[in-house]
Amino acid sequence: MESTYESQKEKIKEAESIVFSADITNEEAQIFQVLKEKQGKRLICPEAKFFQDFLKAYSSSSGYHIFKGDLGTLAASETVISLGVWFRDESTESIPLVHKVLEEKKPKLVYMHPIEDARLQATVTQFIKYEVGSEEGVAALLVDALLQDKALPEEIEDILDDLDIGYLSAESNVGEEELESMLGLIDAKTTTSLIIGSDLYTHPKAGQIAKLLALLERYAGVNVLCLPPAHNASGVALICDLDDVVQGQSFIYKSCKEGTYVNSDKCLCLDEKMETFDVEGLDSISDTLGLDTQKLIDYTNQLPQEKGFQGVSEDDLKKPCIYRVIPQEQIGDFTLDEVDDLPVYDGAVIYTYKKVENTMEKGQIDEVLIGSKQFSMATKLQDGDFISFEVEGVKFIRVFKIDTYMKGIIALNPTYEIDLSTSLISSYRFSRLAFEKINNQKIGNNDE
Secondary structure: OOOHHHHHHHHHHHOOEEEOOOOOOHHHHHHHHHHHHHHOOEEEOHHHHHHHHHHHHHHHHHOEOOOOOOHHHHHOOOEEEEEOOOOOOOOOOHHHHHHHHHHHHOOEEEEEOOOOOHHHOOOOOEEEOOOOOOHHHHHHHHHHHHOOOOOOOHHHHHHHHOOOHHHHHHHHOOOHHHHHHHHOOOOOOOOEEEEEOHHHHOOOOHHHHHHHHHHHHHHOOOEEEEOOOOOOHHHHHHHOOOOOOOOOOEEEOOOOOOOEEEOOOOEEEEOOOOOOOOOHHHHHHHHHHOOOOOOHHHHHOOOOHHHOOOOOOOOHHHOOOOEEOOOOEOOOOOOOOOOOOOOOOOOOEEEEEEOOOOHHHOOOOOOEEEEOHHHHHHHOOOOOOEEEEEEOOEEEEEEEEEOOOOOOOEEEEEEOOHHHOHHHHHOOOEEEOEEEEOOOOEEEOOOO
16 A cells, blocks of 8 residues: 555645645755755745745844744843733644743733733733734834834934824824833843734734834844744744745645754754654655655755754754754845834724644534623624634634623634635734624624
8 A cells, every 4th residue: 555655755746836834844844945946846834934924024124034032031031022922822832831931930021912811910010902903003112112212223213213103102002101111111231022923924014013123133132032823834934935825736745743843942853752763754755856865864954054054963863952043144135114004993803813622622622702791792792692704715603602801892713723724824813803693694894
């Protein structure tokens, strides 16, 4: 019987586009990149593509190909600001790792998000609630506040001078007094970190946001940590030249799980279940390239050093953190647009994010939309109502549940099937809600 590896090899040969998730290893990503360079294959990985685009924009402003912050700088920080991070997101291991650092080190935490998270009440020093969609304005306000007393190039000074702070503050709902309170937690001697989350990577103005926030790393000495949106999104984003859309015959590749990945700490790690002598899967997909490989280390040492990867020995592969990807200096073509009019999200809004399915819970998961009493009143929904709605062409059927701890008119739409849709993965996490009850009575925002 033909092995799965052999079957995949044949399909890769025939395909013009290879579609894969960001759970593939660095070594698989490197083989795919060589296939692209030598055979013109298109590489499609939506969850890594938008992160890659964000990092490219960020690097044009920061002067380095990747952010400098890590869990070490986070642990050493007296003040931490989080922007666009939803701490209930379970799609990557980075959230619990960061949460653990915050709980252990107890820094002053400024939590910036459109949704107040009751679970963080004991951790948060200051909660700054901003309007959905206004992240570009919030980033500009942060930059203006934190660079006020810094020596800056003239072109950056001109950009900040042109900001309409009053407008941005009013439209984002971030008061100038709130920013002053935040600045009260930071002085010249304070070690400060900024955690950036997945809300920002798929924002329509993600590139602009990335360039603005990179100025904080470059000129304010802020340690910036960008949490990857998926297991090996960092590794794939650094290694592969990813494409936007499928063309021609495509093939959905399933990872062989052989090799390393880059975690949220920028560490090159080996799956603890991986046997370094077992590279049957890697050998299979690299067969058409004629690579001279016998062991995992032969593949690992081909990872691109210009992207911060390093050479390793067999002993290195036994370390929990083999090494950290090194930020590389690079000259970027830095341009910054004027901050546009900020979007307005009227009415009921939902927040769609990925949950990880627990094997023990398989088949017992409630597919729910979770909202506050205020959300219930605004939408005329009762606890237990069945509704249907679409997000980026993906249809959801949910049971509405009231959470008495929640506030506001943003409901939570945790989902396990988000990886089934390229459009859903690549879309901004917040969306206006137009829905109908299962009895087809149209309600909510459908009248627009």
